[in-house]
Amino acid sequence: MFDLFRNHTKILMGLLVLLIVPSFVFFGIEGYTQFNDKQKAVAVVDGHKINQLEWDEANRQAAMRLRAQNPDVDPALLDSPEIKYATLEQLVREQVLAAAARNAHLIVGNAQVATYLSQDPTIASLRGADGKLNMEAYAQMLARQNMTPEMFEAGVRQQLSAQQVMLGVVGSGFAVPAQADVTLNAFRQARNIQYVLLKPEEYAAKVDVKPTDLEAYYKKNEAMFKRPESADIEYVELTLDALKASVTVSEADLKTYYESNKASLGEAEQRRASHILIEAPKDMPADERAKARAKADAIHAELLKNPASFGDVAKRESQDAASAEQGGDLGFFSAQNAAVVDDISKAAFALKNKGDISAVIDADFGFDIVQLTDIKPSEAPAFETVRAKLEDQYRTEQAQKTFTSTADEMGKLAFEQRDSLKPIADAFKLPIKTAAGLVHDRVQPPQVPQALGNAELISAIFADDVARNKGNTQPVAVAPSTVVVARVSKYVAAHTESLADVQEPLKKLYVTEQSAKLAQEAAKVQLEAARKSPQSLAWLPAVDVARDKAGEVPTPIxxxxxxxxxxxxxxxxxxxxxxQGSAILRVNKVTAPEVLPAEAQKQAEQQYAMGWSRAEMDAYYNMLKDRFKVKIHEADPKKQTALTNANK
Structure with a gap:
């Protein structure tokens, strides 16, 4: 019975996630990706400008995600003003929440990041039986999302700080049972109805299509027939994989490389440590924090006299509930293990011998004392067992070293011989590829490779010197380790289709619109007849409808x-x-909702309170927008008109 309300709750929570989770959009290769300050600002938050290129790239990334989730999605939907504006609003939200976090001095410490990572199920799947995080798999997983571990963890900090801004408001909404009952009963009630449909096609024959009317209608809606600049292109694509394939590797090179990288090829050194925590957050009153420090110093002095007592002292004194019962034992971990707090890891790897005890560590969350209890040295595998992996790694490193210089050479050739890509293709043994139908300032159609939708490349392609004069672009980083040089083979300027070109779809729409008006006028006449004599109309059979029980009845009805x-x-x-025309509606009676079981009623009241929380959250976010002087320079678009669909 409450499936609809539960579904609404999921939507509300989904919207909360959208509000507080950053999009983690990253761009291209350093040195070729440039978003300069002279770009048109589409929005401003707390003095920070969001420019057109950032918006275009964010929209491209959003389109890629939607396509990945639903390959059959209509490209026109991805290119709609509503979708684009929603992406801009998301960029604004991220900046607003980041500004609020800075303003409130909300700091996310290493311990919070470590806790988040330890609870993430995807990252948990990368841990071995010993609990150790596979750092190579971790880095590879992030690389597939165009991120390094540092970029991802910076994003986690931003996400957690944004959550701190909003989560205090989420639970602030509440509603008394009586208030909830009034709203919920109205929400759940059903109504018995009948209706008569008046379809436009029934009135189409009555529409007189005059050439003058059609011309006037065209002029009124001329903007909808504007077509953007478009181009067919040739391009060459330099990728890291292509360079890797061209690297020459000798057996001597591989063995030298193996000797130089033994430490990183095998299992990294691991250390086992125990710790004692005396809680004292940085924001604790100074006098209380001083007492905590004195306690930690006293414990430290006791341990230096008797290091063997560390486990017993940890059980007695440590305020880390997770490890105190085990005598403070944290198990084995590597220096890069994200699940271990950074201060503890650094202290453990700074100690030289088993049994050594660190100095008192002043950390974000309190005072820590660490004892090194065991060491597992790194072990390098035999050359033969890692040869294939070693060769791939060697090729990758050599390709990375030459990637930038190769791209620079491509740029020189693109400039010196601007009317052809053949010199570049010959010099670097790259195929000349083609793509048709690229458009300016829009999401690219499905036949265009996703990488070519890069905002910087599109801007370069439609620059006058390239689009109209058929010159080469400079190298543009369209994806990590991927650079493209393109030239235009065919260019079509932005234009408005003539009345003659759109005569048939325009006529179809005009007739549909006029037929709908005639249907509405007829409905008004029949409404008066129905009020005088309800049986005079051919009503459809009576049906009960509610918010969660619409059946096949049109939503507007x-x-x-x-x-x-x-x-x-x-x-x-x-x-x-x-x-779709008009309808004459007849409401026969109202059916009160059934009384819910106590548990279901309680759940409904909680969901109603969540609705109020959402309202509080929206109000708070709007207040933050005012505080940080948000200005969006793009107009909020109207819904697409029926003209767009008719013109398809």
């Missing part, structure tokens, strides 16, 4: 039925169905 006044029944009204 259901909404109109639930909005209708029920002071006098039956109640009659006309419902505008847009291009």
């Amino acid at each position: 259901v909404e109109a039925a639930l909005r209708a006044s029920t002071r006098q029944l039956p109640a009659f009204s006309v419902v505008d169905l847009g291009p």
Whole structure:
């Protein structure tokens, strides 16, 4: 019965995630990706400009994610003004929450990041039986998302600080049972209705299409027939994989490389340590923190006299509940293990011998004392067992060393011989590829490779010297370790299609719109007849509708039925169905909702309170927008008109 309300709750929580989780958009190869300050600002938050290229790239990334989730999605939907504006709003939200976090001095410490990573199920799947995180698999997983571990962990800090900004508000909404009952009963009630549909096609024959009317209609809607600049291109693509394949590797080179990298090829050194924590957050009053420090110093002095007592002292004194019962034992970990707090890891790897005890560590969350209890030295595998991996790693490193210089050489050739890509293709043994139908300032159509939708490349392609004069672009980083040089083979300027070109779809739309108007006028006439003699109309069979029980009844009719006044029944009204015509609605009676079981009623009241929390959260976010002087320079788009669909 409450599936709809539960689904609404999921939507609300999904919206909360959108509000507080950053999009982690990263761009290209350093040295070739440039978003300069002279770009047009589409929004400003706390003095920070969001420029057109950032917006274009974020929209491209969003389109890629949507396509990955639903390959059959309509490209027109991805290119709609509504989708683009939603992406801009998300960029603004991220900046607003980041500004609020800075303003409130919200700092996310290493311990919080470590806790987050230890609880992430995807990262947990990368741990071995000993609990150790496979750092190579971790880095590879992030690389597939165009991120390094440092970039990802910086994003986690940003995410956690944004959550701190909003989560204090999420639980602030509440509602008393009586208030909830009034709203929930109205929400759940059903209405018995009948209706008559007046379809536009029934009135199409009555529409007189005059050339002058069609011309006037075209001029009124001329903007919808504007077509953006478009181009067909040739391009060459330099990738790291292509360079790797060209690297020459000798057996002597590999063996030298093996000797130089033994330490990193095998299992990294691991250390086992125990610790004692005396809690004392940085924001604790100074006098209380001083007492905590004195306690830690006293414990430290005791341990130096008797290091063997560390486990017993940890059980007695440590305030880390997770490890105190085990005598402070943290198990084995490597220097890069993200699950171990950075200060503890550094202290453990700074100690030389088993049994050594660190000085008192002043950390974000308190005072720590660390004892080194065991060491597992790194072990290098035999050359033969890692040869294939070693060769791939060697090729990758050599390719990375030459990637930038190769791209620079491509740039020189692109400039010196601007009317052809053949010199570049010959020099670097790269194929000349083609792509048709690239458009300016829009999401690219499905046939265009995703990498070519890069905002910087599109700007370069449609620059006058390239688009109209058929010159080469400079190298542009379109993805990590991927650079493209392109030239235009065919260019079509932005234009508006003539009336003659769109005559048929325009006529179809005009007739549909005029037919819908005639249907609405007829509905008003029949409404008066229905009020005088309800049986004079051919009503469809009566049906009960509710918010979670619409069946096959058109949504506008259901909404109109639930909005209708029920002071006098039956109640009659006309419902505008847009291009689908009109309907005459008859509400016969109201059915009160069933009494819910106690547990279901409690759940419903909690969900209602969550709705209030959402309202509080929206209000707080809007207040933050005012505080940080948010200005969005792009107009909030209207819904796409029926003209767009007719022109498809």
